[in-house]
Amino acid sequence: MKKSLAKHFPMLFLQFLLIVGFCSCENPQEKKFKIGFSQCVTNDAWRKTMQEEMFRELSFYPDLSLEIKDAQGNNALQIEQILEFQRQGVDLLIVSPNESSPITPIVEEMYQSGIPVIVVDRKINSNLYSAYIGGDNYEIGITAGQYIKNLLNGKGSILEIWGLRGSSPAKERHRGLMESLEGSEIKIVSQIDGEWEKDTARIRLKEYLLQANAPGFDLVFGHNDVMTIGANEIARELNLPSKIFVGVDALPGPYGGIQAITDGVLDATFFYPTGGDKAIEVAAKILAGDSFEKENILQTAAVDASNIRIMKQQTDRIINQQSSIFRQMEMIESQLKIYKSQRGLLIVFGITLFIAIVSLAYVFKSLKDKQKINRELQRKNKEVNEQKEKVLSFSKKAEEATRYKLEFFTNISHDFRTPLTLIQGPIEELIHRKDAAPFRNDLLMVRKNTFRLLRLVNQLMDFRKIDSGKLQLKVSEQVLPPFLEEIMSVFNKSAKDNQIHFRLVCENPKIKLWFDPSMMDKVMFNLLSNAFKFTPKKGTILVNVEEDPLKHEVLITVEDTGPGMNKEETEHAFDRFYQGKSGTRITGSGLGLALSKELVELQHGTIDLKSEMGEKTVFLLRFKMGKSHFEPEELFSDLIQDQILDFESFLPEQDDSFPIENEPPDLKNTVLIIEDDLEIRNYLKNKLQTSYRILEAEDTSSAFLIALDEIPDLITCDLMLKNGNGLELIKKLKATPQTSSIPIIVISAKSSEEDMLKGIKTGIDDYITKPFSISFVMERIKTILSNRNQLKEHFLHELPRETNPLNSDKKFNKAFTSLVEENLSNPHFGVNEICKEIGLSRGQLYRKTKTVLGYSVNDYITKVRLKKAKYLLINDSGSIADISFKVGFSTAAYFSTVFKNAFGITPSEYRENQTQGKK
Ligand code: FRU
Numbered sequence: 001m002k003k004s005l006a007k008h009f010p011m012l013f014l015q016f017l018l019i020v021g022f023c024s025c026e027n028p029q030e031k032k033f034k035i036g037f038s039q040c041v042t043n044d045a046w047r048k049t050m051q052e053e054m055f056r057e058l059s060f061y062p063d064l065s066l067e068i069k070d071a072q073g074n075n076a077l078q079i080e081q082i083l084e085f086q087r088q089g090v091d092l093l094i095v096s097p098n099e100s101s102p103i104t105p106i107v108e109e110m111y112q113s114g115i116p117v118i119v120v121d122r123k124i125n126s127n128l129y130s131a132y133i134g135g136d137n138y139e140i141g142i143t144a145g146q147y148i149k150n151l152l153n154g155k156g157s158i159l160e161i162w163g164l165r166g167s168s169p170a171k172e173r174h175r176g177l178m179e180s181l182e183g184s185e186i187k188i189v190s191q192i193d194g195e196w197e198k199d200t201a202r203i204r205l206k207e208y209l210l211q212a213n214a215p216g217f218d219l220v221f222g223h224n225d226v227m228t229i230g231a232n233e234i235a236r237e238l239n240l241p242s243k244i245f246v247g248v249d250a251l252p253g254p255y256g257g258i259q260a261i262t263d264g265v266l267d268a269t270f271f272y273p274t275g276g277d278k279a280i281e282v283a284a285k286i287l288a289g290d291s292f293e294k295e296n297i298l299q300t301a302a303v304d305a306s307n308i309r310i311m312k313q314q315t316d317r318i319i320n321q322q323s324s325i326f327r328q329m330e331m332i333e334s335q336l337k338i339y340k341s342q343r344g345l346l347i348v349f350g351i352t353l354f355i356a357i358v359s360l361a362y363v364f365k366s367l368k369d370k371q372k373i374n375r376e377l378q379r380k381n382k383e384v385n386e387q388k389e390k391v392l393s394f395s396k397k398a399e400e401a402t403r404y405k406l407e408f409f410t411n412i413s414h415d416f417r418t419p420l421t422l423i424q425g426p427i428e429e430l431i432h433r434k435d436a437a438p439f440r441n442d443l444l445m446v447r448k449n450t451f452r453l454l455r456l457v458n459q460l461m462d463f464r465k466i467d468s469g470k471l472q473l474k475v476s477e478q479v480l481p482p483f484l485e486e487i488m489s490v491f492n493k494s495a496k497d498n499q500i501h502f503r504l505v506c507e508n509p510k511i512k513l514w515f516d517p518s519m520m521d522k523v524m525f526n527l528l529s530n531a532f533k534f535t536p537k538k539g540t541i542l543v544n545v546e547e548d549p550l551k552h553e554v555l556i557t558v559e560d561t562g563p564g565m566n567k568e569e570t571e572h573a574f575d576r577f578y579q580g581k582s583g584t585r586i587t588g589s590g591l592g593l594a595l596s597k598e599l600v601e602l603q604h605g606t607i608d609l610k611s612e613m614g615e616k617t618v619f620l621l622r623f624k625m626g627k628s629h630f631e632p633e634e635l636f637s638d639l640i641q642d643q644i645l646d647f648e649s650f651l652p653e654q655d656d657s658f659p660i661e662n663e664p665p666d667l668k669n670t671v672l673i674i675e676d677d678l679e680i681r682n683y684l685k686n687k688l689q690t691s692y693r694i695l696e697a698e699d700t701s702s703a704f705l706i707a708l709d710e711i712p713d714l715i716t717c718d719l720m721l722k723n724g725n726g727l728e729l730i731k732k733l734k735a736t737p738q739t740s741s742i743p744i745i746v747i748s749a750k751s752s753e754e755d756m757l758k759g760i761k762t763g764i765d766d767y768i769t770k771p772f773s774i775s776f777v778m779e780r781i782k783t784i785l786s787n788r789n790q791l792k793e794h795f796l797h798e799l800p801r802e803t804n805p806l807n808s809d810k811k812f813n814k815a816f817t818s819l820v821e822e823n824l825s826n827p828h829f830g831v832n833e834i835c836k837e838i839g840l841s842r843g844q845l846y847r848k849t850k851t852v853l854g855y856s857v858n859d860y861i862t863k864v865r866l867k868k869a870k871y872l873l874i875n876d877s878g879s880i881a882d883i884s885f886k887v888g889f890s891t892a893a894y895f896s897t898v899f900k901n902a903f904g905i906t907p908s909e910y911r912e913n914q915t916q917g918k919k
């Protein structure tokens with residue numbers, strides 16, 4: 001608010017000054033003194049002359065203003081107007097009294113009230129006034145008498161026309177005349193009252209002359225010229241014999257006395273000055289406090305034919321001068337107006353200039369301030385930018401360092417894969433050789449550590465994927481307890497060997513949760529590995545699952561009775577590459593728990609741990625229920641789960657799962673090895689050629705041609721080949737009728753779930769990641785090949801059917817069972833597909849299967865699937881999820897449920913029982 005006022009101050013100030021400037025120009029300057037003039041009459045030339053003189057004189061006194069009120073020859077009105085002036089607060093009064101007696105008291109009252117009063121022309125009856133200005137009327141009367149005596153040679157008769165009898169000039173002029181004529185033979189024979197007005201004089205004279213006995217006269221003496229001129233007019237009108245006419249005033253101008261003398265209308269007149277200029281001069285002195293004369297008697301003079309020429313010349317000149325003065329005054333007035341308006345403009349201009357300068361100075365100062373602030377801001381900005389750049393470069397360097405580190409680890413990991421494969425191969429071979437039996441435990445230890453290395457390598461690569469944002473969530477809803485049980489089953493043997501009390505505690509076995517099975521698998525595997533690593537013999541490892549309906553969460557805990565962790569270890573347990581002190585719980589690479597934390601948080605869960613030294617350690621996992629916290633593209637409602645269990649690294653050192661074999665070579669089957677790495681190809685070839693006829697190819701085109709020419713019984717295929725994509729080749733082989741049924745095993749370094757899923761979708765039979773166990777590869781080849789030959793027979797023997805089927809039924813039987821067998825891994829395979837292939841309607845098919853096989857179509861397919869599952873559970877080391885997929889179940893959970901319904905036992909229990917039974 002303050003700022004904006006300061007900002008706008010110059011403009012506001014400018015506006016203010018402009019208003020003041022204009023006001024001062026437009027309003028005329030206030031006069032300092034007001035003069036009120038009470039004039040008895042204003043309608044005759046003498047009075048007009050007086051007023052003109054006053055205004056003329058006023059132009060020399062800019063401080064004075066004058067207002068005239070006309071009493072119109074009315075005493076009462078004059079009194080009233082004088083009082084009005086008093087009310088108006090005039091500073092000085094000028095009064096020309098109509099008649100002396102009625103006006104005297106009001107003049108005295110004004111004078112006594114402190115208002116200076118100047119009496120002009122006519123007098124009052126007292127001397128209570130400030131000043132008097134006027135001619136000597138008594139003197140005029142005397143002079144007129146003497147003049148008349150001369151004119152009439154001392155003898156004659158006079159008709160006297162009176163002014164207003166109550167007014168002093170009339171009385172004094174008469175008195176002077178009478179005194180002057182005293183002792184002579186000149187008599188005043190008649191008197192009429194003209195009351196100073198021409199018309200009144202004319203009317204009264206005419207009335208007088210028309211009287212029959214009106215005495216005659218030689219001379220007319222009028223108290224003023226206008227009445228005397230009127231008398232002359234009447235005399236002429238009535239054709240009176242020649243008379244002498246004498247008046248008073250001798251005004252210049254066309255109707256004045258001077259002109260009347262010139263024209264012969266008057267014979268003589270006496271100059272009676274108006275004194276307007278003198279009145280203003282005295283008023284100015286009084287108001288200014290200067291000294292002045294109280295009685296100011298003005299000069300009079302006689303005018304007649306003897307001096308009329310010179311008088312006329314002088315009065316004409318005076319008139320000319322006066323009109324010239326008037327013109328000059330007008331000019332001065334207009335110049336004054338121009339000056340005033342220019343002065344106003346000048347003031348406005350001056351003010352504007354001043355404001356402009358002030359504003360300019362203000363703007364300049366603001367600009368300077370702004371520049372200063374800008375410079376300061378720029379400096380600070382620069383500093384901030386520099387700091388930002390430093391921080392950015394630090395974080396970039398840190399990022400780069402982390403990236404380089406991870407890249408380094410990733411590269412190292414990749415580099416480790418082939419040597420690991422090449423170490424693992426001979427180890428596998430040696431383990432199974434009878435002559436290496438004394439070293440078997442050592443060899444098992446070497447194998448176990450090879451797997452450990454592999455696990456580390458995989459974890460490092462997972463970190464890389466998380467950091468680069470390539471680890472995508474694939475969330476589906478799972479029944480949690482069976483899922484956990486399956487992971488736990490991997491550790492059953494170790495638990496048994498070490499007499500560890502190991503179990504899942506769960507009140508509700510049907511708890512469902514949305515999560516990424518592959519990530520959850522890694523997390524749980526890590527936590528369980530960790531627990532088993534540190535739990536001593538006869539200890540306890542419990543996995544607990546419970547719902548927290550209030551928080552809408554599922555809580556999974558993994559609790560062990562290991563040595564526990566101290567405070568520092570607990571705080572840093574989830575840090576990447578954190579190494580605890582040796583002998584404590586956090587040792588090793590420091591990757592497993594850090595990776596677990598990342599994987600849990602990717603699923604919007606939390607992981608925590610509580611530990612009591614020497615007592616126990618509990619890992620707590622919390623996952624949100626529902627699926628709203630996942631993005632839609634992360635949700636997979638029908639996810640084919642392929643749990644890639646890293647269980648090999650947890651293999652016991654005394655392992656007897658791989659029988660030591662010494663089988664004779666079986667060269668009736670041909671295997672095509674497609675591999676561009678010569679070392680690995682040779683390695684595979686050396687191992688497999690003892691059992692199979694081997695074909696080799698190092699690129700996709702030669703591989704396809706060989707497959708087409710030779711139709712091998714099985715193909716092993718790498719995915720990243722020199723001249724192309726292995727997946728494309730597989731698709732091509734599956735699309736070609738001659739090669740479509742050849743079983744294919746992918747052996748690839750691409751170990752992500754996505755890669756595997758892509759491979760499996762093309763219809764391959766197995767996916768083995770590098771580094772691989774050669775025994776495992778050989779086992780898989782052997783199993784797949786023997787399955788091809790034995791399964792059909794096996795099912796046909798096992799499944800119920802009519803004892804002696806007809807030939808056509810045999811044909812149907814063969815076609816139907818082959819079809820089911822071929823499509824066993826397709827979860828969508830059903831009645832529609834069979835109808836299409838065999839060419840029967842749904843009804844025909846239903847009846848036929850019921851008659852020939854004794855089952856409905858779907859029941860039969862399920863039976864075959866479960867049968868094959870049983871077979872695979874014993875003969876295939878793949879995970880439960882893997883097997884469930886191979887026999888056409890879309891989820892492991894559903895497979896487990898159907899399996900348990902059919903056989904009263906879960907797939908993992910079945911496998912466990914069967915494996916133990918074997919031993
Ligand atoms: C004008 C006048 C003059 C005369 C004077 C006397 O009004 O009548 O003619 O001299 O007044 O007061």
